[in-house]
Amino acid sequence: MSRAWLGLALTCAPIAGGAQVAPVSPRPADLAPPSQATAWAHVTYISGPSVYLDAGTRAGLREGSRLQVVRGSTVIAELVVAYVSSSRASCTVASSAAAVAVGDSARFTPVRDAGPAPARVVASADSSARSRARHTARSIRGRVGVRYLTMEQGSGTATTTLTQPAFDLRLDGQRLNGTPLGLVVDVRAYRQSFQRPSGSALTNSTRVYQTALLWTPADDGVRVAIGRQFSSALSSVGLFDGAALDVNRRHWSAGGFSGSQPEPRTFGYSGEVREHGAYVQWHNGPNEGAPWALTAGAIGSYAGGEIDREFGYLQGMFNNRHVSLYATQEIDVNRGWKAGVESSGATPTSTFATIRLSPTDAFSVYGGYDNRRSVRLYRDFLDPETAFDDSFRQGAWGGASLYLLGHLRVSGDARTSRGGAAGTADSYTGSVHLSRLTPLQLGVQLRSTRYTGVLASGDLTSASLEFTPFGTLRLQANGGRRTDSRTADAQGNPLTDSRTTWWGLDADVGLARSVYLMVSTYRETGALTRNLQSYLALSLRF
Numbered sequence: 001m002s003r004a005w006l007g008l009a010l011t012c013a014p015i016a017g018g019a020q021v022a023p024v025s026p027r028p029a030d031l032a033p034p035s036q037a038t039a040w041a042h043v044t045y046i047s048g049p050s051v052y053l054d055a056g057t058r059a060g061l062r063e064g065s066r067l068q069v070v071r072g073s074t075v076i077a078e079l080v081v082a083y084v085s086s087s088r089a090s091c092t093v094a095s096s097a098a099a100v101a102v103g104d105s106a107r108f109t110p111v112r113d114a115g116p117a118p119a120r121v122v123a124s125a126d127s128s129a130r131s132r133a134r135h136t137a138r139s140i141r142g143r144v145g146v147r148y149l150t151m152e153q154g155s156g157t158a159t160t161t162l163t164q165p166a167f168d169l170r171l172d173g174q175r176l177n178g179t180p181l182g183l184v185v186d187v188r189a190y191r192q193s194f195q196r197p198s199g200s201a202l203t204n205s206t207r208v209y210q211t212a213l214l215w216t217p218a219d220d221g222v223r224v225a226i227g228r229q230f231s232s233a234l235s236s237v238g239l240f241d242g243a244a245l246d247v248n249r250r251h252w253s254a255g256g257f258s259g260s261q262p263e264p265r266t267f268g269y270s271g272e273v274r275e276h277g278a279y280v281q282w283h284n285g286p287n288e289g290a291p292w293a294l295t296a297g298a299i300g301s302y303a304g305g306e307i308d309r310e311f312g313y314l315q316g317m318f319n320n321r322h323v324s325l326y327a328t329q330e331i332d333v334n335r336g337w338k339a340g341v342e343s344s345g346a347t348p349t350s351t352f353a354t355i356r357l358s359p360t361d362a363f364s365v366y367g368g369y370d371n372r373r374s375v376r377l378y379r380d381f382l383d384p385e386t387a388f389d390d391s392f393r394q395g396a397w398g399g400a401s402l403y404l405l406g407h408l409r410v411s412g413d414a415r416t417s418r419g420g421a422a423g424t425a426d427s428y429t430g431s432v433h434l435s436r437l438t439p440l441q442l443g444v445q446l447r448s449t450r451y452t453g454v455l456a457s458g459d460l461t462s463a464s465l466e467f468t469p470f471g472t473l474r475l476q477a478n479g480g481r482r483t484d485s486r487t488a489d490a491q492g493n494p495l496t497d498s499r500t501t502w503w504g505l506d507a508d509v510g511l512a513r514s515v516y517l518m519v520s521t522y523r524e525t526g527a528l529t530r531n532l533q534s535y536l537a538l539s540l541r542f
Contacts, residue, residue, distance in 0.1 A: 040291065041067065041089070042319065043104040044326070045375070049092055051079055051100055056087040057172050057184070058223070058232065060110020063143050064516070064541050067091070067106035071361065079106055085186075085210065087232040094474070095441060099401075099409055099433050101366070103324035103356050105291070111141075142171040142185075145539035152532045158197050166190035174216070182214035184229070207267040209239065221248040231257055233279045234297050236313055236330060236350070239267075240275055253281040261301070273308060275301040290320035307336045311349070327353035349373075366413075367398035384482050384500050384524070385447075385462050392417045392427055392451070399429075409433045417453070425453025440467040458484040472510040479503035500526045514541045 041055035055061055061084050069077040077096035081089050093100060144167075151162040171185040186209040194201040212227035223232075223246045231237035232246050233255060242259015256278035263270040279297030284290070297313040310333040318325045330350040334342040354368035371394055392415060399413025412430045417423070429449040436443070442465075449460045462480030469475065481501045504522040511517065516539040524531040 038107050039110045041106045041108065042291075042317070042326075043069070043100060043102050043106065046100065046102060050082075051091045051093060053079075053089040053091060053106060054087070056085045056089050058087055061089050061108065062111045062141055062172065062541075063170065063539075064510075064513075065108060065111065066094070067108040069096075069100055069104050069106045071104060071358075076100070076104075085230045087230060095468075096433075096435050096443065099411065099431070099445075101356070101401075102354055103319065103326055105319060139176050139182075140171060140173040141542065142169070143539055143541045144169050145537060147535070147537045149536075150534045153529065155529050160197075161195040163193045164190050174214075175218070180215050180217045182216060184210045184212045184214065184225075184227075186210040205266075209267070222246070223248075228262070231277065233281060233295060234277055234299060234313060235315075235328070236311075237275065237277060237299060241269055242275075250285045251282065253279075253283065255279055273301055273303045275299070279313070290318065292318045307338065310335060322358050324356040324358075325354070362403045363400070365398070365400045367396070369396045370394055371418075383480075383502055383504070383522070385460065385480055388449070388460055388482060392425065394418060407435055407437060409435075423453055423455040425451055425455070427451035438467075440469060442467045456484045456486045458482065474506075474508050476506045477504070478506075498527045500524065515539070516541070 039055070039059055041053040041059065041061070043051055044054050045052040053061075053067075061067075061081055063081050063084055065081045065084075067079045067081070068075045069079060077100050078094045079091035079100075080094045081091050083090040147164075147166040147168070149162070149164040149166070151164075153160050153162075166189065168188040169185065171183060173181075173183040176182060187206065188209065189204075189206040192201075192203040192205070194203075208228060210228055210230070212225045212229040215224040216222065223244075225244045225246075226242075228239060228241050229244060230239060231244065233253065234257075237257070239262055240257065240259040241262060242257060244255065244257035244259075246255035247253065256276075258276045259274075260269075260271045261273040261275055262268065263272075277297060277299035279295060281293060281295040283293035293316070295313070295315040298311075299313060300310040301308040312331045312333065314329045314331070316325070316327050328350070329348065329352075332338075332342075332347045332349050334345055334347060339345070350372045352368075352370045352372055354366070356364055356366040358364035375390075375393065395415055395417035397413055397415035399411060401409060401411040403409045410430075410432055413428075415427045415429070417425045417427070427449055428451075429447065431445070431447040433446075434442075434444040445464045447460075447462045451458060451460075460480065460482045462478070464476060464478035466474060466476035479502060481499065483500075484498045486497060502522070502524040504520065506518070506520045508516065508518040516537075518535070518537045520533075520535040522531075522533045522535075
């Protein structure tokens with residue numbers, strides 16, 4: 001399995017597949033600095049180096065925002081937002097004293113765009129225009145980035161070379177020129193050049209992930225969005241072109257949307273599949289005890305006037321210092337042609353649940369169940385370890401974690417997988433994480449997994465080493481090995497064993513809080529293939 005740098009962000013859903021669940025912090029009032037308005041988000045999924053949160057720009061997160069992950073009464077990690085939508089975010093781990101887990105809570109200071117400045121009693125038309133221009137500039141935040149990828153993949157003497165320069169633009173505007181209007185823009189373009197033994201090919205692509213006009217009256221809790229967007233509360237809904245209404249009150253929220261799904265290959269507009277939905281949510285008020293929420297929704301999609309899918313959506317969440325619970329359930333309604341296929345009028349589908357119990361801050365046990373068919377993620381990176389975890393996502397798991405001496409965390413878990421890419425299989429994983437060693441903030445992580453299954457058996461071992469030599473410069477080296485012992489295919493033909501090894505070097509640095517530079521190289525070697533990649537990214541936030 002090769003590592004893939006796509007340079008594109010897929011939809012991110014508040015889901016947690018196969019990852020561990022963790023307790024959350026005490027109520028924000030106990031931990032937040034009194035001089036700041038602290039907000040909270042929750043970890044909903046972990047995949048490779050990416051940590052996904054259930055908060056986005058509406059909660060005050062921006063690309064480059066920093067969050068503290070709090071477990072019990074201790075800060076265990078710091079996250080940096082890499083990608084953000086209106087209600088979801090994908091983060092990288094800047095530093096950690098323990099492994100971040102699904103269910104953890106992260107606190108942050110929301111970025112609030114300044115309201116309109118008080119108008120002067122007497123002002124010339126010229127000065128008013130300049131004032132409006134300055135205010136509009138302050139109200140728009142964003143990021144512009146350039147990226148360059150080179151990849152060489154080969155088998156034997158045949159080699160394919162890919163070069164891909166890319167450009168991305170992200171804009172978030174709130175209360176433009178002092179009005180209730182805002183905007184969200186997320187556009188990504190790339191140019192791919194393939195060189196193969198059989199010839200060459202050139203491809204240009206521009207994908208629009210969000211282009212929406214927003215209307216948010218001040219302090220009213222109402223938000224109207226028109227254009228390409230994500231659903232703010234229904235995680236099963238990806239991108240859609242249409243309109244959405246959300247109303248947020250102290251103890252409840254409600255909303256709905258209507259639109260069509262984009263064309264899946266080009267991301268262009270398509271009216272072929274129409275989609276509609278609505279939801280209602282009950283939740284605790286700000287700083288009112290342990291966070292909890294209950295959400296109920298209904299979604300329907302229709303193609304060519306026929307039912308594509310109709311289903312209900314339920315979600316529950318509760319977090320306090322000792323217990324963390326998160327669960328979702330989809331229930332398909334079988335009408336029309338589906339009534340003749342299914343044996344009942346309703347079918348439970350896509351179940352996910354996790355729970356973590358922490359009698360002390362140092363020790364916790366956790367478990368969960370996941371039978372979802374697919375998971376949508378921000379994914380611009382794939383290595384054998386990430387692919388392995390994705391293939392074992394479906395099933396049930398349980399484990400325990402122990403935190404010692406302020407620097408050491410030891411974890412172990414067992415998992416049984418039923419379905420998915422791994423088929424029927426059992427796996428056992430042990431991991432050790434050392435953090436914040438020496439003034440260089442040295443961190444070491446070791447992992448070993450043994451698995452047995454119908455399709456294959458084998459083991460996976462990985463390790464990483466990171467440190468911060470000075471300032472914001474971070475260096476990391478990582479690598480691993482996966483060995484598969486295969487039996488036979490469906491026809492009884494014997495299959496050969498396989499071994500894959502990989503290593504990578506990464507360096508990233510933030511300059512003046514607005515410029516971010518990343519350089520990465522990666523090499524993967526398998527029994528029949530090899531893969532060498534280099535990646536450079538430069539982003540400017542404003």
